[in-house]
Amino acid sequence: MSSQTTSVRTGSAREGRTGARRALITVAGATVTALTSWALAGPASGVDLTVRTGGALQQVGPVAAAAASLVAGLAAWALLAVLERFTSRPRRIFTIVAVAVLTLSLAGPLGQAAGTASALRLIGMHLAVAAVLIFGLVWRRRGRA
Numbered sequence: 001m002s003s004q005t006t007s008v009r010t011g012s013a014r015e016g017r018t019g020a021r022r023a024l025i026t027v028a029g030a031t032v033t034a035l036t037s038w039a040l041a042g043p044a045s046g047v048d049l050t051v052r053t054g055g056a057l058q059q060v061g062p063v064a065a066a067a068a069s070l071v072a073g074l075a076a077w078a079l080l081a082v083l084e085r086f087t088s089r090p091r092r093i094f095t096i097v098a099v100a101v102l103t104l105s106l107a108g109p110l111g112q113a114a115g116t117a118s119a120l121r122l123i124g125m126h127l128a129v130a131a132v133l134i135f136g137l138v139w140r141r142r143g144r145a
Contacts, residue, residue, distance in 0.1 A: 026136030
């Protein structure tokens with residue numbers, strides 16, 4: 001019986017490492033998506049990604065895009081981990097919360113972008129990063145109760 005218990009624990013530990021690896025890849029993928037979206041939406045298209053903060057205009061640069069997506073990704077991963085530990089339907093709750101946070105995050109580009117072209121491109125960046133995080137983190141847990 002103890003060998004059976006050891007086998008189960010080893011399998012669980014392996015599963016945990018695989019899940020963490022997939023989550024880390026998802027967070028990294030979201031950051032790469034943010035940087036790629038920034039490059040295509042801004043420099044490649046000739047549009048200044050500019051927002052108004054406190055009355056002053058500020059450029060949205062690659063560091064800001066990468067940092068925001070990295071923080072969002074790590075927060076999403078942490079939320080999912082907590083939900084998996086304390087709820088019976090973590091994927092469903094995570095998806096609802098993630099979509100709500102995405103909706104709230106769109107207020108930034110909608111209210112602070114310096115122009116329509118900038119707003120549309122920033123919204124696209126938000127949607128692209130959110131898609132990678134939501135689908136990537138939920139997908140990694142498919143098949144688990």
